[in-house]
Amino acid sequence: MNQNKWWQKATVYQIYPRSFQDSNGDGVGDIPGIIQRLPYLKELGVQVIWLSPIYQSPNDDNGYDISDYRKILPEFGTMADVDEMITIAHELGLKIMMDLVVNHTSGEHHWFQQSRQSRDNPYRDYYIWRDPVDGHEPNNWLSDFGGSAWAFDEKTKQYYLHLFSKKQPDLNWENPALREAIYETMAWWLNKGIDGFRMDVINLISKQTGLPNDPNVNADNHGSSMTFVANGPKVHQYLQEMNAKVLSRNDIITVGETPGVTTSDAIQYAGFDSHELQMIFQFEHTEIDNSREGLGKWSDERFNLVDLKRILSKWQTALDGKAWNSLYWNNHDRPRVVSRFGDDSEAYRVVSAKMLATTLHFMQGTPYIYQGEEIGMTNVDWSSISQYQDIDTLNAYQDLVVEQQRVSPERMMTYIHHSSRDNARTPMQWDDSNQAGFTKGKPWLAVNSNYETINVAQALADQQSIFYFYKKIIALRQQMPLITNGHYQVLDMADSEVYAYKRIGVDSELLVISNFTNQTLTRHYTLNDGANMILSNYDDDQGDTLRPYESKVYFEGT
Ligand code: GLC
Ligand code: CA
Numbered sequence: 114m115n116q117n118k119w120w121q122k123a124t125v126y127q128i129y130p131r132s133f134q135d136s137n138g139d140g141v142g143d144i145p146g147i148i149q150r151l152p153y154l155k156e157l158g159v160q161v162i163w164l165s166p167i168y169q170s171p172n173d174d175n176g177y178d179i180s181d182y183r184k185i186l187p188e189f190g191t192m193a194d195v196d197e198m199i200t201i202a203h204e205l206g207l208k209i210m211m212d213l214v215v216n217h218t219s220g221e222h223h224w225f226q227q228s229r230q231s232r233d234n235p236y237r238d239y240y241i242w243r244d245p246v247d248g249h250e251p252n253n254w255l256s257d258f259g260g261s262a263w264a265f266d267e268k269t270k271q272y273y274l275h276l277f278s279k280k281q282p283d284l285n286w287e288n289p290a291l292r293e294a295i296y297e298t299m300a301w302w303l304n305k306g307i308d309g310f311r312m313d314v315i316n317l318i319s320k321q322t323g324l325p326n327d328p329n330v331n332a333d334n335h336g337s338s339m340t341f342v343a344n345g346p347k348v349h350q351y352l353q354e355m356n357a358k359v360l361s362r363n364d365i366i367t368v369g370e371t372p373g374v375t376t377s378d379a380i381q382y383a384g385f386d387s388h389e390l391q392m393i394f395q396f397e398h399t400e401i402d403n404s405r406e407g408l409g410k411w412s413d414e415r416f417n418l419v420d421l422k423r424i425l426s427k428w429q430t431a432l433d434g435k436a437w438n439s440l441y442w443n444n445h446d447r448p449r450v451v452s453r454f455g456d457d458s459e460a461y462r463v464v465s466a467k468m469l470a471t472t473l474h475f476m477q478g479t480p481y482i483y484q485g486e487e488i489g490m491t492n493v494d495w496s497s498i499s500q501y502q503d504i505d506t507l508n509a510y511q512d513l514v515v516e517q518q519r520v521s522p523e524r525m526m527t528y529i530h531h532s533s534r535d536n537a538r539t540p541m542q543w544d545d546s547n548q549a550g551f552t553k554g555k556p557w558l559a560v561n562s563n564y565e566t567i568n569v570a571q572a573l574a575d576q577q578s579i580f581y582f583y584k585k586i587i588a589l590r591q592q593m594p595l596i597t598n599g600h601y602q603v604l605d606m607a608d609s610e611v612y613a614y615k616r617i618g619v620d621s622e623l624l625v626i627s628n629f630t631n632q633t634l635t636r637h638y639t640l641n642d643g644a645n646m647i648l649s650n651y652d653d654d655q656g657d658t659l660r661p662y663e664s665k666v667y668f669e670g671t
Contacts, residue, residue, distance in 0.1 A: 117594065117597050117598070118391075119160070120161070120309075120366040120391060120479060121437060121479060121597055122160075122590060122591060122597050123159075123160035123161050123208075123366070123479060124158070124159045124160060124161070124474075124479070124480050124481075124482065124587045124590060125159065125160070125161040125162070125163050125210065125366075125479060125480070125481045125482070126154055126157065126159040126161070126162050126163070126481075126482050126483075126484070126487075127162075127163045127164075127165065127444060127445070127481055127482065127483045127484060128147060128162055128163070128164050128165065128484055129142075129165045129445045129483075129484060129537070129538060130142050130143065130144070130146075130147060130164060130165060130167050130176075130189055131165075131175060131176070131189075131538070131557060131558075132484070132538050132539065132540045132541060132551070132557075132558065133146060133147055133150065133484055133540075133541050133551075134146030134147060134149060134150050134541060134543070134551060135540075135551055135552035135553070135554070135556070136149060138552060138553040138554040139188070139552075139554055140552050140554045140555045140556045140557045141188045141189075141552075141557050142189075142540070142541075142551070142552075143188065143189045143190050143194075144167065144185070144189050144190035144191075144194040144195055144197075144198050145190055145194055147164075147198055148194070148197060148198050148201055151198075151201055151202055151205055151207060152205070153569065154205075154207060155205045155206070155207060156573075156584070157487060157580065157583060157584055157587065158584050158587040158588055158591075159207070159482065159587060160206075160207065160208060161207070161208045161209075161210055161308065161309070161366060162202065162207055162208070162209050162210065163210040163211075163212070163311050163368075163481070164209065164210070164211060164212060165177075165212050165445055166179060166212045166214055167185055167186060167189045167190075167195070167211075168180075168181060168182055168183075168184060168185065168186060169181035169184040169185065169186055170186055170219055171219055171221050171280065172186075173219065173278050173280040173281065173504060174258075174277060174278055174280075174281060174504055175503075175504075175538075176212075177212075177214050177277070177281070177313060178214075178217070178218070178219035178220075178221075178277075178278070178280055178281045179214050179218055179219055179222065180218065180219040180221040180222045180223075181222065181223075182298045183298065183301060195305075196305065199305065199306045199307065200306075203306070208308035208309065208366065209306075209307050209308050209309075210307070210308060210309035210310060210311055210366055210368075211302055211307050211309070211310055211311070212310075212311050212313060213299065213310040213311065213312045213313065213315075214313040215284060215295050215312070215313070215315070215318070216276070216283060216284065216313060216314045216315065216317045216318050217275065217276065217277060217281040217282055217283045217284055218281070218282065218284060219280060219281065220279070220280045220281070220282055221280075224236050224239045224240075224294075225239070225240060225282050227239075228240045228242075228282075229266050229268055229269065229273075230268070230269075231268075231269060232269050232271070238285055238287075238288045238290075238291070239284060239285055239288060239290070239291045239294075240273050240274070240282050240283065240284060240285055241273060241274040241282075241283050241284075241285045241320065242266075242269070242271045242272065242273050243263075243271060243272050243274075243324070244270075244271055244272075245265070245270075245271075245272060250262075250263040250272060251263060251272055251324060252324050252325065252326050252327070253326045253327055253330045253338075254274070254276070254324075254326075254327050254330070254338040254341070254342065255327070255330055255336055255337050255338045256275060256276060256277060256278070256279075256337065256338075257276055257277055257337035257338075257339050257505075258277055258278050258504055258505050258508045258509075259508040259509060259511070259512045260508070260512070262274055262275055262276050262338060263275070264279045264282075274320075274324075276314075276317060276337075276338070276339060276342060278504055278508075283317075283320075284318070286318045286319055286347070286351055287347075292351065292354065292355075295355075296355060296358045296359050299355075299359045300359055303359070303363050303365065307365075308365055308366060309365040309366035309367055309368075310360075310365070310366075310367050310368075311367075311368050311369075311370065312367070312368070312369045312370060312390070313370050314339075314370050314371075314372065315348075315352070315369040315370060315371060315390075316343050316344050316345075316348055316369065316370075316371040316372070316373070316374060316378075316382070316393075317339065317342050317343055317345075317372075318345070318348060318351055319345030319346055319347040319348040319350075319351060320342060320345050321341075321342065321345055321346065322346055327341040327342075328341075329341055336407065336409060337409065339372050339373060340372060340373035341373075343371070343372055343373035343374065344371075344373065344374065344378055349381055349382075349387075349389060352369075352382065352389040352390060353387075353388050353389055356388045356389055356390075357388070360390075361388065366391060366479075367390045367391045367392075368390065368391065368392045368393060368394060368439055368479075369382055369383075369389075369390045369392075369393045369394070370393070370394045371393040371394060371395060371396075372396045373396070374393065374395050374396075376427060376428060376431035376432060377431075379393055379395060379428075379431075379432060379436055380431070380432065380435050380436045382436075383432075383436040383437050384435055384436045385435065385436060385437070387436075391437055392436075392437040392438060392439045392478065392479060393439065394439050394441065394444075395428060395439075397424045397428070398421060398424045398425055399447055401416045401417075401420050401421055401424065402414040402415065402416045402453070402531075404528075408513065408519075408520070408528070410532045411509055411513065411520070411525070411528040411529075411532060412528055412531065412532065413527045413528055413530070413531040413532075416453070416454060417609065418608075418609050418610065418612060418629050419606065419607060419608075419609050421454070421612070422603060422606055422612055423606065425476065426601070426603040426606065426614070429476055429477055429478075429601035429603075430601060432477075432478075433477065433600055433601065437478060437479065438476070438477055438478030438479070439478055439479055439480075439481060440473050440474065440476050440478040440479065440480040440481065441473075441480070441481040441483070442454065442469060442473055442483075442486065443481075443482075443483035443486050443537060444481070444483050444537065445483065445534065445537050445538060446534050446537070447483075447534070447536075447537060448492050448531060448532055448533070448536040448537065449485075449486070449490055449491050449492045449536050449537060450466075450469055450486065451465060451466045451469065451486075451489050451490075451491055452491045452492035452536070453492070453531075454469055454629075455468065455469050455662070456631055456662065457489075457491040457492070460631075461631055461661060461662055462489050462491070462567075463489060463577075463578070463579055464650050464651075464661065464662040464663070465662040466486075466489035466579045467579055467582045467650035467662075467664060468627050468628070468629070468650055468662045468663070468664035469627075470579070470582060470583055470586055471586065471625060471627060471648060471650065471664040471665075471666060472612055472625065472627045472664065474586045474587075474590065474596075475586075475596060475614075475616060475623060475625045475666060476601060476614075476616075477597070477598070477599065477601055477616070480590070482583065483537065484541050485537075485541055485542065486583075487572075487579060487580050487583040488542065488567060488568065488569055488571075488572045488578070488579055488580055489567060489579045490539075490541075490542060490561065490567060491561065491563060491567070492530060492531075492536040493530075493535065493536055493539055493559075493561050493562075494530040495559070496526070498510050498522075498525075498526070498529070500559060501529065501533060501535050502535060502538075502557075502558055503533060503534040503535045503538065505533075505534055506529055506533040506534060506535060509525075510525055510529070513525060535558060538558055539558055539559065539560060539561045540552070540556045540558065540560050541569075542560065542561065542563075542564040542567055542568040542569065543568055543569045543570065544568050544569065544570035544571075545564065545565045545566075545568055545570065545571070548560050549561075549564035549568055550568070550569075550570075582650065585648065586648070589647070589648070593668075594618075595616055595618045595621050595622075595623055595668075595670075596616065596623070598618065599615075599616030599617050599618045599621075599622070599623060600616065600617045600618075601614060601615070601616060601617075602614060602615045602616075602617060604638065608636075610628065610629060610630045610632070610634055611626065611627065611628055611629065611634060611636055611659065612625075612626075612627045612629060613625065613626045613627070613636070613638060618670065620670050620671055621668065621669065621670025621671060622641065622668070622669050622670055623666060623667065623668055624638060624640065624644070624666065624667040624669075625664075625665075625666050626638060626659065626663075626664065626665055626666075627662075627663075627664040628659040628660070628661065628662055628663045628664065629662070630661065630662070631661040631662065632661060633658060633659065633660050633661065634658075634659045635657050635658055635659070636657060636659055637657045640667055640669070641669045642669075643669055644667040644668065644669035645667060645668050645669070646665055646666070646667050647666050647667065647668045648665065648666040649663070649664070649665040649666070650662070650663060650664050650665075651663050651665075
């Protein structure tokens with residue numbers, strides 16, 4: 114693999130437009146705001162920007178419920194703004210990757226509006242409709258956002274499937290007309306000049322034949338049938354078709370979001386010769402601190418480092434030479450990594466954020482940075498549920514606290530502080546002015562109260578900031594093929610305090626050592642003669658002594 118593809122060496126930056134930069138004071142981030150901040154991303158040095166959805170949407174799930182794939186949500190701007198953003202990004206050498214949400218649409222999409230009119234409407238088969246069974250739901254599937262995955266529609270007396278909210282009906286990929294309509298839309302966007310797609314829950318598009326019950330659902334399982342539905346019988350056929358008709362005709366970057374995949378699934382989705390996607394987002398390491406009581410992500414467990422090493426090492430090794438990994442700690446659905454796997458206290462926030470960056474960015478794959486990660490933004494801990502807006506958080510609270518009374522309100526708030534998606538969605542902290550420079554008005558979601566100390570202006574003014582550390586790491590990846598191509602080898606898997614691994618090339622090696630604790634530790638790793646430390650989050654090297662959250666990288670070879 115000496116001939117790397119550009120997307121294998123690229124670092125991607127994810128923007129959640131609603132929370133990035135507001136330009137007109139309505140409290141909602143927008144496209145002109147993004148345009149204003151493109152030079153900032155250029156300065157950081159990333160190659161690709163992934164935009165969470167900017168399409169027309171009633172915002173039941175913040176844009177992941179699309180009502181028109183070819184229109185822009187007016188709150189975000191106009192299509193002319195989008196064209197301008199693409200042009201300016203390209204002038205700066207930045208590529209733009211769009212979010213493609215095609216497992217479901219919004220219930221307000223005209224396809225669904227038509228579909229629900231009558232059983233013989235031409236759009237009926239764009240969605241998944243079934244008769245009631247004994248007066249009930251057609252099967253036991255659970256929505257990822259709580260409750261049954263079926264909703265009854267009075268007008269035609271059938272249920273429709275929605276793996277997410279009731280306002281996100283699932284599309285019927287069995288229908289060739291639907292598939293064609295999606296491919297045409299993708300081609301239409303590519304024609305506008307965009308450079309790739311991040312595909313939302315793309316491995317849910319093919320449902321099991323006959324829609325059988327999910328054997329994992331039981332009465333007290335607050336779960337989701339997502340994993341059961343995932344990787345259905347025709348998913349590879351559909352993705353190969355999409356690849357042949359659209360993807361392969363363009364030099365673009367593609368990544369599929371795929372809950373519930375194994376490494377062998379990944380080799381099918383993202384194999385070098387599988388003609389489907391270039392890479393996928395697997396979920397295993399993000400589910401590492403899930404509840405032990407069957408409450409899914411609603412927990413406040415602290416992760417265990419050996420589990421993290423085991424999972425990441427498995428992915429590194431299994432895909433090497435066969436398929437391509439994505440590397441991520443954060444996105445708009447996950448809590449902030451410095452709060453979760455690092456230490457967001459004043460003493461250790463900066464050093465632990467850098468340690469986490471090092472640990473991930475020296476692995477094989479394409480790294481993704483989520484807005485604010487590069488300045489070490491942290492979780493929020495609002496005291497009242499009424500301060501939260503995320504549908505997933507609100508539904509879970511309603512379900513677990515109000516209806517089932519399985520979790521006390523106090524406990525649930527600790528779970529929410531730990532896991533809510535709103536942790537990632539608070540506005541980007543640009544400076545220490547009112548509302549962190551995000552808006553001149555009232556932000557749609559409150560700004561994290563630590564914005565006076567944690568913000569971009571501060572980071573840019575400090576050569577030792579997390580920002581410049583990320584900048585350095587991103588640049589190193591562009592310069593050193595070993596970071597892209599080296600074979601991964603974990604050292605001392607059973608060590609529960611230090612994560613150390615090598616990247617091995619033909620005549621060179623990298624050694625990455627990260628102390629995941631706030632303690633000073635002693636560890637000995639054998640270095641070859643002539644090994645150079647190329648990166649560290651401390652000023653000097655104390656050899657076998659590892660200070661709190663110390664992380665360093667040695668290079669040896671030619
Ligand atoms: C994906 C998105 C998430 C969304 C869900 C339904 O997991 O990342 O934000 O709620 O799909 O579209
Ligand atoms: Ca705005």
